[in-house]
Amino acid sequence: xxxxxxxxxxxxxxxxxxxxxxxxxxxxxxxxxxxxxxxxxxxxxxxxxxxxxxxxxxxxxxxxxxxxxxxxxxxxxxxxxxxxxxxxxxxxxxxxxxxxxxxxxxxxxxxxxxxxxxxxxxxxxxxxxxxxxxxxxxxxxxxxxxxxxxxxxxxxxxxxxxxxxxxxxxxxxxxxxxxxxxxxxxxxxxxxxxxxxxxxxxxxxxxxxxxxxxxxxxx
Amino acid sequence: xxxxxxxxxxxxxxxxxxxxxxxxxxxxxxxxxxxxxxxxxxxxxxxxxxxxxxxxxxxxxxxxxxxxxxxxxxxxxxxxxxxxxxxxxxxxxxxxxxxxxxxxxxxxxxxxxxxxxxxxxxxxxxxxxxxxxxxxxxxxxxxxxxxxxxxxxxxxxxxxxxxxxxxxxxxxxxxxxxxxxxxxxxxxxxxxxxxxxxxxxxxxxxxxxxxxxxxxxxxxxxxxxxxxxxxxxxxxxxxxxxxxxxxxxxxxxxxxxxxxxxxxxxxxxxxxxxxxxxxxxxxxxxxxxxxxxxxxxxxxxxxxxxxxxxxxxxxxxxxxxxxxxxxxxxxxxxxxxxxxxxxxxxxxxxxxxxxxxxxxxxxxxxxx
Numbered sequence: 001x002x003x004x005x006x007x008x009x010x011x012x013x014x015x016x017x018x019x020x021x022x023x024x025x026x027x028x029x030x031x032x033x034x035x036x037x038x039x040x041x042x043x044x045x046x047x048x049x050x051x052x053x054x055x056x057x058x059x060x061x062x063x064x065x066x067x068x069x070x071x072x073x074x075x076x077x078x079x080x081x082x083x084x085x086x087x088x089x090x091x092x093x094x095x096x097x098x099x100x101x102x103x104x105x106x107x108x109x110x111x112x113x114x115x116x117x118x119x120x121x122x123x124x125x126x127x128x129x130x131x132x133x134x135x136x137x138x139x140x141x142x143x144x145x146x147x148x149x150x151x152x153x154x155x156x157x158x159x160x161x162x163x164x165x166x167x168x169x170x171x172x173x174x175x176x177x178x179x180x181x182x183x184x185x186x187x188x189x190x191x192x193x194x195x196x197x198x199x200x201x202x203x204x205x206x207x208x209x210x211x212x213x214x215x216x217x218x219x
Numbered sequence: 220x221x222x223x224x225x226x227x228x229x230x231x232x233x234x235x236x237x238x239x240x241x242x243x244x245x246x247x248x249x250x251x252x253x254x255x256x257x258x259x260x261x262x263x264x265x266x267x268x269x270x271x272x273x274x275x276x277x278x279x280x281x282x283x284x285x286x287x288x289x290x291x292x293x294x295x296x297x298x299x300x301x302x303x304x305x306x307x308x309x310x311x312x313x314x315x316x317x318x319x320x321x322x323x324x325x326x327x328x329x330x331x332x333x334x335x336x337x338x339x340x341x342x343x344x345x346x347x348x349x350x351x352x353x354x355x356x357x358x359x360x361x362x363x364x365x366x367x368x369x370x371x372x373x374x375x376x377x378x379x380x381x382x383x384x385x386x387x388x389x390x391x392x393x394x395x396x397x398x399x400x401x402x403x404x405x406x407x408x409x410x411x412x413x414x415x416x417x418x419x420x421x422x423x424x425x426x427x428x429x430x431x432x433x434x435x436x437x438x439x440x441x442x443x444x445x446x447x448x449x450x451x452x453x454x455x456x457x458x459x460x461x462x463x464x465x466x467x468x469x470x471x472x473x474x475x476x477x478x479x480x481x482x483x484x485x486x487x488x489x490x491x492x493x494x495x496x497x498x499x500x501x502x503x504x505x506x507x508x509x510x511x512x513x514x515x516x517x518x519x520x521x522x523x524x525x526x527x528x529x530x531x532x533x534x535x536x537x538x539x540x541x542x543x544x545x546x547x548x549x550x551x552x553x554x555x556x557x558x559x560x561x562x563x564x565x566x567x568x569x570x571x572x573x574x575x576x577x578x579x580x581x582x583x584x585x586x587x
Contacts, residue, residue, distance in 0.1 A: 051489060071583065072493040079491030089486050093297040095290050102295070106492045111291060132289045150490070 001027050001158060001189050002048055007057030009043065017043060019213045021057070025158070025191060030184040032200050033193040035210035041193040042086060044210065045160050048191070049083055050074045062157070079107060082151030084161040086193075088143045090135040090150075096122065096142075097131040100149045107154070114153070121149045126172070140167040148176060152183070159183060162193045170198075177202055295487060296480045296500050303508055306472045310465055310512025311519070314567045317461040318520035318560040324454025325556045331447030338436045338443075342417070344405035344424065346431045354403055357428045361405050364427055368420055370413035377404040458563060462570060469505055469571045473578040476501065484583075494583045502576040509571025517564030524552055524560075 002025035009018040018040050025031065025048075033041050046052040047059065050066055059067050061077050069077075082103075090099045100122060104114040122131050125145040135143055144167040151159060159180065165173035181203060184190045191208075194200065200207070207218040344361050348354050358376050365374045382401055409415060421433045477484065487497050528551050552559070 049489065051485075072495070075488065075491050075493035075496075078489065081491075083489060085489075089482075089489065091295070091297075091483055091486055093483075094293055094295070097289060098291060098293060101291075102486075103490045105295070106487065106490050106496060 001025050001029075001062060003058075003060040004047075005058040005060075007047065007054045007059060009047065009052065010055050016055070017213055018047070018054075018210075018215075021047075021215045023208055023215055023217055025189050027157070027189050028184060028187050029206065030181065030190045030203070031192075031206040031208055033191055033208045033210065034195055034200065037195065039210040040213060041195075041210055042162055044215075045083075045162050045191070045193055048158075048160055049081065050077060079103070079154070080156060081158045081160060082154055082156030082188075084144075084147050084151045084159075084164045086162040086166070088135070088147040090143060090146055092135050095132050095134055096127055096138070096146050099135065099146055100131075100153055102150060103154045118149075118153060121153055122146075125149050141169070141172070144168055145172070152179070155183075155186075156188055159188050159190045160193075161191070163196075164192060165194070165196060165199055173199065174202065294500065294504055296476065296483055296504060298504065299476065299479060302472065302475060306468065306505075307508050307512040307515070309468050310509055310567060310571060311516040313461045313465040313468070314513045314516025314564050315520050315523075316516075317458045317465075317567065318517050318563045319523065320454045320457035320461065321559045321563050322520065322524055322552045322556050324451045324458070325559050326552050327447055327450045327454070329553065329556075331443060331451075334443050334447075335440055336411075338440055340409050340411060341436065342407040342409065342415075343434045343436070344407065344431055345402050345434065346405070346428060347402050348400040349430050352430075357431065358403055358405060360427050361424060361431055364423055365405070365407045365420065368415055370410050370415035371407055372410045373408040375406045375408070377406060379403070462563075462567060465509075465567050466570050466574045469509065469574045470578045473501060473505060473575040474582065476504075477579060477582055494580055497583060498576045498579040501579045502572045505575035506568060506572030509568035512571075513564035513566075513568040516567070517560050520560050521557060524556070 004021050004023050007018065007021040008016045010016045021044065033044060035041055043052065047054060048061070050059075050061070054067060057067075058065060062080060064073070064077070066074060066077060090096075091102070094102070097118060100118050101111070101114060104118070105111075119128070119131070122128055125148060127142060127145055127149065130138065130142060133142075135146065138146065144164065148161070148164055151161065161180070164180075165176055168176065177199060180190050180192065192199075205219070209216045209218055344365070346354060346357050346361060349357075362374045362376055365371050379401075382403055386401065417433065417435050424431050424433055484497055487500075
């Protein structure tokens with residue numbers, strides 16, 4: 001599903017922040033992307049999301065070499081993914097309901113066809129009473145749950161989550177982890193970027209460890 | 220798509236049961252819920268069709284389960300209301316100017332057509348008085364000559380009194396003009412569409428009535444046509460320039476809107492929106508602003524034209540109004556003129572939408 005071969009990334013003329021990254025993510029797999037703060041977890045997720053282009057190496061996504069593909073082809077690949085950003089990336093002028101509906105709208109679906117899914121998902125993440133609110137009035141945890149709901153609404157083939165439990169209480173964190181595990185069982189490949197050891201201890205899975213710009217695959 | 224289907228409510232129940240029973244039962248429970256969810260999804264589609272119709276008709280019905288008045292159809296690109304109002308004002312002003320120029324060009328074209336058809340259907344024979352000849356005989360000879368010519372519909376000898384009246388604007392009234400050698404006129408009306416042999420008629424006239432001249436108005440028509448065509452061309456150039464200015468204003472506004480909506484554009488990209496989708500969002504917004512500005516500008520232009528027409532009617536007794544009447548005809552643009560104004564307003568709106576789409580696509584391409 002995802003294959004990186006000898007991928008390197010540098011910003012401008014600076015040193016490489018990621019070096020010789022080689023790994024693959026198989027369908028229906030579950031893995032943590034971990035490493036110390038500043039190791040490049042978010043950068044690697046951005047490379048997988050195609051919002052950054054590698055300066056060298058090969059990135060193969062859903063069976064296609066995406067390093068030389070046009071914008072629209074990249075968009076088609078992104079529609080098969082769900083992403084939870086560390087900084088949430090919600091649109092402040094839209095309600096929570098509209099933010100979560102956004103991927104459906106982008107897919108060209110009629111609002112009536114996905115409304116019940118959005119409502120149920122919002123209720124499940126505990127935002128049933130907040131669906132009319134706009135992000136600036138939400139707490140950090142609520143924003144995170146809205147961002148997770150937005151990533152899950154499309155039932156993605158590949159879920160990329162950057163610190164998805166960073167702002168939620170332990171109970172909800174456990175529920176979210178169980179949801180990610182369930183998604184994996186239903187066919188979604190899950191990549192969770194985290195440095196939360198408690199989270200990783202709750203469910204043993206393959207670990208992609210980033211340190212000093214190099215990736216070490218553990219398990 | 221491999222797709223999961225058991226969403227939240229079902230998941231909650233499932234999770235509670237699964238945690239109690241252990242991992243093996245999880246997949247079975249999930250599969251069961253998938254079928255339940257798929258069935259519910261079909262029902263949802265059927266129930267939703269009526270609501271979708273209501274939404275298309277401009278209503279957003281309150282839906283059970285959703286908070287009353289929940290906003291569900293806001294533009295994905297944030298709207299800067301102050302910039303939008305300014306752009307609507309600019310488009311309205313430019314549309315107003317373009318519509319006035321277009322209406323004026325049409326009015327001149329119509330008046331010019333009237334002049335040409337009126338003047339080109341007539342010829343004038345002028346006979347200068349000659350003490351050695353009887354002017355009445357000459358008038359009769361000239362009239363007879365033209366009555367027998369092909370393509371001539373009617374011939375009228377202008378009476379002496381009428382000829383004298385033609386001189387009144389220059390010489391004043393109350394003068395004894397009988398002693399003056401005032402030329403006499405014969406008006407020849409030509410069958411519409413026919414082209415008499417003017418050169419042969421001119422030679423015959425010179426032979427039969429020495430001192431007579433034939434004026435077929437060609438020089439006058441040529442000058443009028445040149446003047447009218449210049450005015451029409453100027454009007455069209457103004458419409459083109461103003462429309463181009465509207466396009467540029469929209470291009471600048473679109474770039475500004477994109478700069479202000481960078482985050483939204485990025486998020487849309489990251490959730491899978493392609494360039495066409497994003498460009499459509501901007502195009503829809505600027506088309507709407509273009510329609511608003513175009514409608515306001517066009518409407519004001521129509522009102523101004525109507526008011527000017529009314530003013531010209533109320534001034535119609537003065538000599539200035541006579542000159543204007545002679546030049547432009549009545550100060551009305553007719554239904555074609557109104558149609559031109561409406562078309563210009565619609566064109567400006569379409570250009571606004573098109574230019575914004577083009578600008579966004581180019582900007583996104585540069586960003587890639």
